[in-house]
């Protein structure tokens with residue numbers, strides 16, 4: 001019997017706990033707020049993030065991270081990307097010595113430019129063979145409703161990734177293995193930035209031509225960055241890249257697309273975030289990806305323009321106008 005911990009009881013942490021339970025694991029689901037852990041234990045649902053979705057008996061909510069981690073084979077990290085290092089540094093001494101640590105977060109760490117798997121390795125003091133990521137077209141609500149979905153499980157260690165694939169393969173959730181961790185993580189993080197741009201277009205009233213153009217050019221630039229970092233370009237045409245960009249940019253469920261839409265409609269980031277308990281990772285990851293691109297001398301105009309809009313340096317309408325008025329180029333330049 002696989003025993004797993006999911007650390008972070010937001011939308012995705014809770015939904016992935018269901019995936020693991022449906023795949024036959026027992027799951028300790030850690031919630032940052034004790035009140036939420038207690039409510040989930042009595043109500044058998046997460047009213048703050050996934051109301052109406054019943055928690056299976058195999059999922060045990062707790063506010064005690066020790067209880068969630070005890071005896072686990074896998075530790076799934078479902079806190080926001082920019083909070084991962086601080087939390088995992090505290091949790092590391094409590095993680096079982098042979099557990100595999102799996103990132104469910106989609107982001108690049110600000111200032112360090114590190115991917116989540118790199119942050120995990122540093123914070124937990126473990127090698128890449130004990131680190132994996134799950135990333136793909138996985139809007140939490142639809143996954144929690146057991147709508148069919150595919151995803152990617154990635155690790156440098158092929159055996160680890162096959163075992164992880166088995167641990168999270170449920171009747172409705174179909175994981176594919178990939179050993180290109182760099183490409184999978186960059187794709188998963190960058191799609192949130194592309195979704196902000198598409199949201200801006202939606203908020204400005206632009207239609208599918210504009211959105212499709214932003215998606216395609218956004219994928220082209222993150223592929224350039226990925227290749228510069230040693231990723232397989234094909235990864236960006238797969239579930240972690242194209243698949244997730246299509247899901248995220250098409251769905252009103254996407255927090256990143258929602259926030260971009262609010263910006264396009266004239267609200268500020270603060271106004272768009274007000275009242276929400278949820279995270280739109282692209283808001284902070286855009287600058288992190290731009291810093292990374294600068295270090296590797298990769299041109300990423302979508303990420304650059306999104307970062308300028310988030311910082312209030314460029315208006316949403318200027319984002320579109322500026323991207324369209326860039327100098328003419330071959331479609332495939334730089335990779």
Ligand SMILES: NC(=O)c1ccc[n+]([C@@H]2O[C@H](COP(=O)([O-])OP(=O)(O)OC[C@H]3O[C@@H](n4cnc5c(N)ncnc54)[C@H](O)[C@@H]3O)[C@@H](O)[C@H]2O)c1
Pocket residue numbers: 008009010011012013014032033049078079080081083087104105106107138139140141277278279280281
């Ligand atoms: N929601 C989805 O559909 C989805 C799907 C796939 C991946 N993800 C990724 O999963 C990760 C977790 O996001 P989510 O969607 O589950 O969360 P969420 O947006 O639903 O809720 C925010 C979560 O972050 C926690 N949080 C807020 N501030 C915190 C802090 N300072 N320290 C620790 N925790 C804090 C909250 O307690 C809550 O658990 C993100 O990187 C996200 O991109 C989300």
Ligand SMILES: O=P(O)(O)OC[C@H](O)CO
Pocket residue numbers: 106136137138139140192195244247248253254255256257279280281
């Ligand atoms: O709501 P978003 O924009 O964080 O996207 C959710 C998932 O990452 C979609 O795969």
